[in-house]
Amino acid sequence: MIVAFGTYDAARHPRAGILVAGLRAHGREVVEVNRPLGFTTAERVRMLREPWRLPVLLVRMLTCWARLTAAAVTLRARRGTPAAVLVGYLGHFDVLLARVLYPRTTLVLDHLVFAADTALDRGARGLRVRVLGLLDRAATRAADVVLVDTAEHLAMLRDPGKGVVVPVGAPDAWLAAGEPDAAAAGPADGEPLRVVFFGLFTPLQGAPVIGAALTLAAAAGTPLDVTMVGSGQDLAATRAAAPSGTAGSVRVTWHEWIDPAALPGIVASHHVCLGIFSATPKGLRVVPNKVYQGLAAGRVVVTSDTAPQRRALGEHLELVPPADAAALAARLAELADPARYAAAAARARAGRDEVRPAVVVAPLLGRLAASLGSAAA
Structure with a gap:
């Protein structure tokens, strides 16, 4: 069993849904432990540019995390420990919670967006970018496997050996x-x-x-x-x-x-x-x-x-x-x-x-097979 975990919203950001669909197309059992945060990408970026709005994000995130924690504990009691946990797109904070909840489980972070790089592209500078860079590093350090979408992004990782290039793909x-x-x-x-x-x-x-x-x-x-x-x-x-x-x-x-x-x-x-x-x-x-x-x-x-x-x-x-x-x-x-x-x-x-999801997910399947053994993956 693979758990897809986090506050991702597959309706607004389809990447998580693509990975889940691709894994299932290859016969992998994927159980979603998902409580969408409810903010668009633009709203999240606005909060990063206007820090006084961050308390709204914090309250919403803590509420979602409480629900995620309850769902994860219930699932573990019923099904045991999963073979791997996949933290969905925009999971910079979610991966830290996942590491606490699943301390000895292979943790896969879909790091499609580098927070500092995105902020730079949208005009941010200085301390804000440095803080977001620290967040990027904390998130990727917490994961065992980090998914990126291009070789150029793979080269940006502190530890490229953790990285796997998985193309974005498109939903069905x-x-x-x-x-x-x-x-x-x-x-x-x-x-x-x-x-x-x-x-x-x-x-x-x-x-x-x-x-x-x-x-x-x-x-x-x-x-x-x-x-x-x-x-x-x-x-x-x-x-x-x-x-x-x-x-x-x-x-x-x-x-x-x-x-x-x-x-x-x-x-x-x-x-x-x-x-x-x-x-x-x-x-x-x-x-x-x-x-x-x-x-x-x-x-x-x-x-x-x-x-x-x-x-x-x-x-x-x-x-x-x-x-x-x-x-x-x-x-x-x-x-x-x-x-x-x-x-x-x-x-x-x-x-x-x-x-297609079943095609783009192939590199992830290969890394899971190498990490867990083909039967567990």
Whole structure:
């Protein structure tokens, strides 16, 4: 038995659900001891930037921890000690509690996000970053195995020997949204290329580059119908750089929020899903959720040509130089051509199997087998 433990919220942050689904697909019994904290990533980051809000986080966390502790004790009384404990994404604090509750059990931390690195990317400096760096180190020190998503993040660990690179992957709901593929043939004659971007508008995403590219596309007469979903610190800059409403051949529609359950279907109704485009240090180290999710939904994915993205899924992606609005506009113009779109769509759909939970979880299974023995894993 493997216990998936923590305050993770798989509905908002699907990574934990992907790992659980992948383990179960390989016949592993996974029992979830989970009490979601109930804060979005943006709310957590806001608390880190505005420390006077931290008491709200502390009270909520202590309440969840009391419930987690009771559930863990009850499960142990009924089922005994698990073979391993998997602490879900954003588990920097949860892993410390897990270490207390499971002192001699193999503890796996999904360290998809380094707190200090994320704070730096979003503008924090000084003491706050140093404190978050200490939190990163405490969390990874408490774990026996640390999951990261790229080789670049593996190199950031104090003890890379603990680390295992497990790609982010995509939930089954996104794969289901891509079947059947209503947009496989690309835009019909006279119709624009439908393009979607969704995200938190953080610096690593480079959303202002998208805005500038859409303005260039409008000037060039490229027919685009663009949906922009989300909000965050770069939203205003993105809107300022983008064409307003319908500008010539380009129409842009903005949504600050869409129900996460509806998002896979919305993305699947477009032709192209946009990834990230910044040249920030963090932007050069990640393969974002939206790249995996866009491929899972059967979409052509256009994203930045960075080492981790090229290494992970390069043959299935449409890559453009980071922070290059002109290159992005040119690639969108190419994809508006039916023949070029059809070739890109074929490349993208060939990569769908690589993002399935059962596939991305393979490195974790290998490490568990080595640590526990194949029968226990």
